[in-house]
Amino acid sequence: MTDKLASVKEYEDVYKQRAQEVTSLYFASGTDEEITLEQNRKAFKRLRLRPRVLQDVSSIDVSASLLGHRVDIPICIAPTAWHAMVHPDAEVATAKAAEKMGTCMILSMHANKSLEEVRTKTPKGLKLLNLYLFQNQTLTLDLVRRAESACYDGLAVTIDNPCVRNPTKHHNLKEFASYSRRIIDNHGYGHLEKYLQGYDLGPPHPNGLPLGIRIRDLSATWQYVDWVRSKTKLPIIIKGVLTAEDAILAVNHGADAVIVSNHGGRRLDSVPATIEALPEVVRAIGDRVEVYVDGGIRNGIDVFKALALGAKAVFVGRAILYGLAHSGEEGVHHILEILKSELIRTMQFADKLVKVVC
Ligand SMILES: Cc1cc2nc3c(=O)[nH]c(=O)nc-3n(C[C@H](O)[C@H](O)[C@H](O)COP(=O)(O)O)c2cc1C
Numbered sequence: 001m002t003d004k005l006a007s008v009k010e011y012e013d014v015y016k017q018r019a020q021e022v023t024s025l026y027f028a029s030g031t032d033e034e035i036t037l038e039q040n041r042k043a044f045k046r047l048r049l050r051p052r053v054l055q056d057v058s059s060i061d062v063s064a065s066l067l068g069h070r071v072d073i074p075i076c077i078a079p080t081a082w083h084a085m086v087h088p089d090a091e092v093a094t095a096k097a098a099e100k101m102g103t104c105m106i107l108s109m110h111a112n113k114s115l116e117e118v119r120t121k122t123p124k125g126l127k128l129l130n131l132y133l134f135q136n137q138t139l140t141l142d143l144v145r146r147a148e149s150a151c152y153d154g155l156a157v158t159i160d161n162p163c164v165r166n167p168t169k170h171h172n173l174k175e176f177a178s179y180s181r182r183i184i185d186n187h188g189y190g191h192l193e194k195y196l197q198g199y200d201l202g203p204p205h206p207n208g209l210p211l212g213i214r215i216r217d218l219s220a221t222w223q224y225v226d227w228v229r230s231k232t233k234l235p236i237i238i239k240g241v242l243t244a245e246d247a248i249l250a251v252n253h254g255a256d257a258v259i260v261s262n263h264g265g266r267r268l269d270s271v272p273a274t275i276e277a278l279p280e281v282v283r284a285i286g287d288r289v290e291v292y293v294d295g296g297i298r299n300g301i302d303v304f305k306a307l308a309l310g311a312k313a314v315f316v317g318r319a320i321l322y323g324l325a326h327s328g329e330e331g332v333h334h335i336l337e338i339l340k341s342e343l344i345r346t347m348q349f350a351d352k353l354v355k356v357v358c
Helices: 008-018 020-026 035-046 090-100 115-121 137-149 172-188 221-231 244-252 274-285 300-309 318-350
Strands: 048-050 064-068 069-071 075-077 105-107 127-129 156-159 234-242 258-260 291-295 313-316 354-356
Touching: 008 020, 008 318, 020 318, 035 048, 035 300, 048 300, 064 318, 069 274, 075 090, 075 105, 075 127, 075 172, 075 291, 075 318, 090 105, 090 115, 115 137, 127 137, 137 221, 172 221, 221 234, 234 244, 244 258, 244 274, 258 274, 274 291, 300 313, 300 318
Parallel strands: 075 313, 105 127, 127 156, 156 234, 234 258, 258 291, 291 313
Antiparallel strands: 048 354, 064 069
16 A cells, blocks of 8 residues: 555545545535534534543453454444445455454445355455345345345344435435446446346336335335344344434344444434434443444544443444545555554553543
C-alpha cells in the first residue's frame, strides 16, 4: 500500500476526494435532512468517559464471544450493499480481511458476490447472511436454505427497511439506479442473481431501482419473523431495533441477538442516534440476549463507549467501505487494525470502563 493512513477519518477524506460523485453520495449520504446521520456521530462525541487509573492495564483482552463463537475483536462488519462499486474484489476482499482479523461479518443481501463464493473463499470465522423479508416467501426460504448449505453461522434479518428510502436532495436516485445496473451487469448481483428472471416481480420501478429493493414485503409483521424462525435452526439476529418495545418483541419472536441500528441514518430520519438508544435496549433485553450496536462508529473511543454502555460488540458500515475503496482487502484489514489498536489504547487509559456520562 503506497499511502498508509493513520485513522478512519483519513480514509474517509481520501475516499471523498477520489470517489465518483454517484458512489460517494450513495455510501456517505443519509436520508431527508440527514438529522439522524449527523446525530449518530454527534451523540458519540457528546459522551464523556469517566476513567479509573492504576488498575493494571498491562494485559488487555479485547476478544469476545458472539452467539457462542469467539471473535478476536468486538468490532464486526455490518452488511453494506454493492462492494463492487468501490473495489472489483468486492465482498470477497472484505470477508478475507474479516477472516484475518478473526471477526464477524454480515454479508449484505445486496452483495455483488454470491453467498456461496464468499463462504468458500473465507471458510473460517463467524459469518452471517443478511436477510430481508421478501414478498415472495419462497425466495426468502430459498435464501435461508442456501445460507444453511453454505455453512453460514446465522441470519441477520433487517427489519427497518421495508420501502425505498427518501434520499437527501443531493442523492439522485435515478442516476444511482442506472449506475447500480451497470455494476450489476459488470460484477453480478450476488445471491439475488438467479431471481432476476426466476420470479414474477411485477412491473419495473419507475426509477429502475434494482430488484432487491422492490420486492420487500411492506405488509410484514413479527409473524414473518416467527415464520423464518420456524424454518431454520440458524441463530437469528434482528437488525434495526431502536426501542425497548421492539427489542422485547424481537426476543419474544425468537431473536438470538439484536442490533441497535438506524441503518446508518439511511432510513427514517429523526430517529435517535443509536448510541442514545442502546441503553434502553440493553436495559430491556440485555439479560436475555446479546445486544450489538452500529451507526457512526469511526474510532476506538466510539467502540469503547458502546461496549461501556452494554453492547457486546459493535458493527461498522461506512468505515469498512472507505478502507475497501482505498486498497481492497488490505484497506479493510487496516481499518479493523486501527479500530482495534485505538480500542486497546483507550482501555489502557481508562481501564475496564466503569461509566460513561453525558
Ligand atoms: C452504502 C450502505 C449500504 C448498506 N446496505 C445495507 C444492507 O444491504 N443491509 C442492511 O441491513 N444494512 C445496510 N446498510 C446499513 C449498515 O448495515 C449499518 O447499519 C450502517 O452502515 C451503520 O452505520 P455506519 O455506516 O455509520 O457505520 C448499509 C449502509 C451503507 C452506508
